[in-house]
Each structure stands twice: as C-alpha cells, then as structure tokens.
C-alpha cells in the first residue's frame with residue numbers, strides 16, 4: 001500500500017504520518033508523532049535519502065510540526081526504514097535520539113574486527129563520514145552479508161556524496177533498557193525489549209492509555225521477518241517476545257510500523273504463531289526429503305523463486321535452528337558451510 005499523504009490521529013494524541021518505501025513491497029512506513037508542551041516526539045522517521053526526507057518535511061508541515069519543535073526521535077530497531085531518517089532529523093532539529101540499549105546499525109564502527117577495518121581503509125574518511133559502508137561479514141550459513149547487499153553497495157559507493165547529504169548515522173543519546181520508563185507526549189511509556197525481528201527491537205507501551213507502539217514486532221497483515229543473524233534461537237526469541245506482548249493486560253490499540261492500527265493483539269499473535277508452526281512443519285518435511293542440504297538450498301524449497309535471497313535464507317536459517325533446538329533436525333559443518341538433515 002502506497003504512503004498516504006493524510007495525517008491521521010490514530011489514537012488519542014497520536015498522529016500518523018506515512019512515508020514512502022520503495023522496497024520489499026511494503027509501500028510505506030508509519031511515523032508516529034506525539035505532542036507535549038515542549039514540542040513533538042517522532043517515532044521511526046523513515047528511510048535515508050532525499051525522497052523520504054522531503055516527504056517527511058511536507059508531512060510535518062501538513063501536521064503542524066515545525067522542525068525546531070521536534071525534541072525526541074525514537075527508533076524502534078536497526079532497519080533502515082526505521083533509523084534511516086533519524087540522524088538527519090536529529091541534526092536539523094536538535095532532537096535527541098532514543099533507541100534500545102542494544103541498538104546498533106551496520107554503520108557503527110564499534111563492533112568490527114581489524115580485517116574489516118583494513119578493508120575500509122581505502123576509502124578516504126574525509127570523503128565519507130561512514131567508511132564502514134563496505135563492511136561485509138559472512139552470514140552463519142556462508143551466503144549473504146550484513147550491511148547493504150553487494151549489488152547495492154557499488155551503487156551506494158558511487159553515489160556516496162549524494163547519499164550522505166541525505167543520511168547521517170543515528171547516534172542515540174538515550175538508550176532504553178527493558179522495562180525502563182520514558183515520558184513521551186506527556187504520557188508514561190514503558191520500553192519492552194522484544195528481540196527476534198532484530199536483536200535490538202524496542203516496543204513502547206502506554207499502560208494507562210492501552211496503546212502499544214509495536215514497531216515491526218507485530219504487523220496486522222504480514223508476518224514479521226525473523227532475523228537469521230541473532231546467535232542462538234531467534235525464532236524462539238521472537239515467539240517469546242510475542243507471548244510477552246500478548247500477556248500485557250490492557251492493550252486496546254496496537255500501532256504497527258506498517259499497516260493499519262488494530263485491536264486484537266492476542267488474536268494476531270496467535271495467527272503469527274500458527275504461521276510459524278506451519279512453516280516449521282513444512283521445513284521438517286523438506287529436510288526429510290532433501291537429505292543433507294545447506295540453508296540456501298533449503299530456502300529454495302521453502303520459498304517461491306520471487307522471494308529467494310538473503311531475507312528468505314535468514315528466515316530459513318532461523319527456522320532450522322528452531323527445529324535443531326527441538327532435536328527435530330541435526331546440523332554439521334562442511335567446508336565452513338552449515339548442512340542440515342533430519
């Protein structure tokens with residue numbers, strides 16, 4: 001669904017501005033705005049880049065949100081359609097960025113090894129504030145990489161001057177740990193650490209108003225992607241995060257980062273869990289038929305060709321690791337590649 005130009009009050013005191021997204025068929029991301037007597041907090045201000053920035057500014061004008069009144073930017077997790085606009089908005093408005101205490105993007109230099117730093121060395125740092133843009137790390141199954149996909153990386157490098165005009169690395173000045181409280185829009189919100197979609201996903205819950213800002217953790221019509229890059233059992237983490245949200249006593253409205261607000265959180269959570277149970281069952285059958293096979297091969301059985309690629313591989317890996325944790329499949333390594341079988 002394409003981004004709507006309409007500004008909608010989706011819950012008491014919560015405005016929704018929709019920004020365009022040109023990938024993964026999502027069409028839009030919801031940016032929520034909360035006002036208090038000092039100004040506005042904006043949640044997930046969209047992708048990096050000129051189109052998203054200009055749309056954000058025109059939506060803010062339409063909503064009566066002057067740039068200089070934005071005092072807080074919340075980023076729910078480290079996906080570009082959520083953090084991409086945050087750094088520039090913070091720089092232009094002077095706002096503070098708030099994210100999970102685990103928040104980290106692939107633009108961060110804090111967590112890379114020497115080899116990667118060497119690879120970054122041949123970019124002139126004066127030319128680019130983000131030399132780490134070339135960082136490439138093998139995924140656990142030896143297939144894809146963290147960071148921009150290789151086919152986009154060359155293009156990003158070629159157009160880096162343009163890119164960095166419209167993108168600043170988001171640097172949170174306040175990090176919210178699980179169960180920390182924060183005041184936004186004059187109301188008290190509790191931060192809920194909800195890993196699985198990413199390892200730094202943060203939901204915000206206004207207990208008194210019954211409002212859940214759900215980020216990508218629970219979406220009304222699509223099943224959130226499960227990360228293949230979280231060590232351990234990311235699908236289990238995701239399901240446990242989902243159960244935790246379902247158990248919240250008084251959620252009356254869920255505000256997702258994509259799609260329309262909805263009310264039946266527990267019902268939607270059950271649907272998503274059923275979907276994963278079905279996928280696990282299907283993958284188990286595939287493993288039975290395939291013999292020893294790697295993640296990419298199995299992802300090609302589990303997904304239709306139009307979905308093949310790093311997202312499908314990551315999700316297949318997460319499901320395989322869930323099956324392995326229940327002893328339904330076993331794993332071995334051959335020449336650095338993981339293989340699975342019943």
Ligand SMILES: [Zn+2]
Pocket residue numbers: 077079197216
């Ligand atoms: Zn996401």
